[in-house]
Amino acid sequence: DSGVTQTPKHLITATGQRVTLRCSPRSGDLSVYWYQQSLDQGLQFLIQYYNGEERAKGNILERFSAQQFPDLHSELNLSSLELGDSALYFCASSVGGASNQPQHFGDGTRLSIL
Amino acid sequence: KNQVEQSPQSLIILEGKNCTLQCNYTVSPFSNLRWYKQDTGRGPVSLTIMTFSENTKSNGRYTATLDADTKQSSLHITASQLSDSASYICVVSYNFNKFYFGSGTKLNVKP
Numbered sequence: 001d002s003g004v005t006q007t008p009k010h011l012i013t014a015t016g017q018r019v020t021l022r023c024s025p026r027s028g029d030l031s032v033y034w035y036q037q038s039l040d041q042g043l044q045f046l047i048q049y050y051n052g053e054e055r056a057k058g059n060i061l062e063r064f065s066a067q068q069f070p071d072l073h074s075e076l077n078l079s080s081l082e083l084g085d086s087a088l089y090f091c092a093s094s095v096g097g098a099s100n101q102p103q104h105f106g107d108g109t110r111l112s113i114l
Numbered sequence: 115k116n117q118v119e120q121s122p123q124s125l126i127i128l129e130g131k132n133c134t135l136q137c138n139y140t141v142s143p144f145s146n147l148r149w150y151k152q153d154t155g156r157g158p159v160s161l162t163i164m165t166f167s168e169n170t171k172s173n174g175r176y177t178a179t180l181d182a183d184t185k186q187s188s189l190h191i192t193a194s195q196l197s198d199s200a201s202y203i204c205v206v207s208y209n210f211n212k213f214y215f216g217s218g219t220k221l222n223v224k225p
Contacts (some may be wrong), residue, residue: 002157043158043203043215056211090157099145099207100165104155 003027004106006091012112018079021109025072025093031055032074033094033103034066038087049074050082050097078111116141118206120216132195135219137187137204145207149178149189152201152218152225161189163203194223 003026014020018078034046036059049062049068059065063081068074071098078085088108118139139147147213150158162171162178164187171178175192186194193200204216 001179002159004157042217043205045213045215058212084217099210099211099213100158100163102163105159107155107157 002104002106004091004093004104006089007111008104008105010110010112011114013081014114015081015083017081018077019081019111021076021078021089021111023074023076023091023093023106024106025091025092029095029104030072031094031097031101032068032072033092033111034060034076035090035092035105036087037090037108038084042096043090046076048097051102055097081113084112086111095114116208116214118202118204118214118216120202122219123217124222126224127193127194127205128220129194129196133191133221135191135192135202135204135221136195137189137216139185139187139214141206141208141214143208144185145210147180147187147189148176148205148207149176149206150203152203154200158203166176169177182215191221194221196223196225199223205220 030051033048037043046060048056066076090108092103092105094103098099121136148163149161152158164180177190180187201218203218
């Protein structure tokens with residue numbers, strides 16, 4: 001058990017809808033990372049937050065947004081969903097904000113768009 | 115173009131044998147290189163993290179090497195076990211806090 005909790009485990013919705021994925025980092029970790037894993041594109045880095053502030057941005061679409069709250073949990077909001085957004089979304093956390101910190105991954109939220 | 119390429123795509127070995135997985139990258143500027151193990155349906159688990167100045171790093175039966183000059187890394191698994199069956203993913207960090215993932219090597223260890 002990595003100590004990172006992601007909810008929900010599974011989500012099924014329709015095109016055009018909006019969903020929110022939630023992540024609780026390991027106790028004591030200040031950084032949260034979001035990743036997308038799809039069959040055709042593998043794992044992609046989306047965005048990182050450190051202690052409530054955006055730290056780094058990867059291939060995150062404009063339809064997607066994230067935030068980290070004062071209690072350090074994070075949410076990833078996906079809107080105007082398309083079929084291609086079907087994927088596993090992982091959250092990871094680390095103690096600090098530097099890129100050489102070990103990251104601990106949750107078991108992901110599987111998003112299916114019908 | 116920033117890329118991380120892994121080979122082979124898949125590998126079948128017998129339990130107890132050793133194997134080596136390869137990772138070549140063109141990502142720049144390089145910050146560090148990680149190897150992850152991912153079981154089906156689970157999140158990746160970190161095996162090693164290496165910075166520019168590190169050539170070798172071990173984690174139990176897993177040993178990673180890095181040649182920053184040729185931009186190549188390898189992951190060597192010694193005395194494989196059935197539980198080693200998983201995907202192994204190479205990740206290169208660039209520009210300090212961004213990450214490029216390889217497509218992974220799917221390892222199947224057979225009894």
